[in-house]
Amino acid sequence: MTDSPMADTAVAARSATTDFNGRTILVTGASGGIGAATVRQLAAAGAKVIASARTLDSLAALCDETGAQRLVFDLTSEESIKDAVEGLALWGVVNCGGFGGEIATPQDTDIDVFDKVISVNARGALLVIKHAVPSMIRQGNGGAIVNVSSQASMVALHGHISYGSSKAALDNITRVSALELGKHNIRVNSVNPTVVMTDMSNFYWGRPEIGGPFLEQMPLGRWATVDEVAAPIVFLLSDAASMINGVSLPIDGGYTSR
Numbered sequence: 001m002t003d004s005p006m007a008d009t010a011v012a013a014r015s016a017t018t019d020f021n022g023r024t025i026l027v028t029g030a031s032g033g034i035g036a037a038t039v040r041q042l043a044a045a046g047a048k049v050i051a052s053a054r055t056l057d058s059l060a061a062l063c064d065e066t067g068a069q070r071l072v073f074d075l076t077s078e079e080s081i082k083d084a085v086e087g088l089a090l091w092g093v094v095n096c097g098g099f100g101g102e103i104a105t106p107q108d109t110d111i112d113v114f115d116k117v118i119s120v121n122a123r124g125a126l127l128v129i130k131h132a133v134p135s136m137i138r139q140g141n142g143g144a145i146v147n148v149s150s151q152a153s154m155v156a157l158h159g160h161i162s163y164g165s166s167k168a169a170l171d172n173i174t175r176v177s178a179l180e181l182g183k184h185n186i187r188v189n190s191v192n193p194t195v196v197m198t199d200m201s202n203f204y205w206g207r208p209e210i211g212g213p214f215l216e217q218m219p220l221g222r223w224a225t226v227d228e229v230a231a232p233i234v235f236l237l238s239d240a241a242s243m244i245n246g247v248s249l250p251i252d253g254g255y256t257s258r
């Protein structure tokens with residue numbers, strides 16, 4: 001209940017731009033920390049969610065909880081992606097599936113790990129866009145895509161030669177896709193989070209001698225939560241962000257602004 005008719009109108013206008021009204025949105029990496037939080041927030045905002053990972057089992061509990069549909073494919077295989085995604089009546093996509101690779105200097109890099117990181121994080125996301133977009137264009141309803149990149153694409157981080165390069169490639173995929181798909185009213189943006197303590201990051205950033213000095217350099221001085229990354233993803237997908245296209249949005253407590 002609000003105090004005035006004006007306030008009621010403002011509330012109605014706000015929910016009209018953030019309610020997904022049954023639009024279908026594919027989330028890759030849905031079995032992971034950030035992906036699962038994104039599925040939960042999108043379902044709560046009225047989206048019909050398709051949650052994806054490599055195995056059905058890894059998605060079972062989340063899909064039971066949220067009503068999301070399950071879809072299995074491997075981001076390293078174009079055939080697997082094409083078979084799963086081509087022709088789906090999607091309105092939106094969240095490219096959240098990712099692989100951390102290794103912590104290494106350029107001279108110590110295992111180039112097979114570099115190839116796999118690029119294959120999952122950049123090539124895989126591009127292939128999802130490649131096979132999702134034709135039916136989005138055919139439906140003619142516009143749409144939105146959010147790529148989950150990283151602060152590691154924007155600044156040099158020790159040990160992040162492969163991962164940072166893969167996310168920098170992903171940011172370029174965002175910009176060029178935004179340029180190409182704008183005429184179809186399909187927006188494409190990236191989010192670039194700082195560290196979230198999930199399976200991917202804990203082994204490295206959870207070490208006090210690594211995490212401590214890093215947090216001293218960050219204005220907010222703490223790690224992000226999965227919900228603090230999922231909320232901007234949902235915002236960028238929503239009509240509240242209808243004029244935002246081609247950006248890489250840091251979610252980093254101010255780290256890259258220094």
Ligand SMILES: NC(=O)c1ccc[n+]([C@@H]2O[C@H](COP(=O)([O-])OP(=O)(O)OC[C@H]3O[C@@H](n4cnc5c(N)ncnc54)[C@H](OP(=O)(O)O)[C@@H]3O)[C@@H](O)[C@H]2O)c1
Pocket residue numbers: 028029030031032033034035052053054055058073074075076095096097098099100120148149150151192193194195196197198199200201
């Ligand atoms: N955690 C962080 O600190 C952080 C910071 C910035 C950006 N990010 C980015 O945020 C995204 C999610 O990260 P997270 O921390 O939530 O990771 P996570 O908990 O480790 O989950 C990774 C997700 O990616 C999926 N995946 C990995 N390899 C795949 C493949 N070959 N094919 C299909 N799916 C695959 C996994 O699915 P399976 O169940 O099939 O393994 C899982 O759902 C990633 O893109 C990551 O780079 C993370």
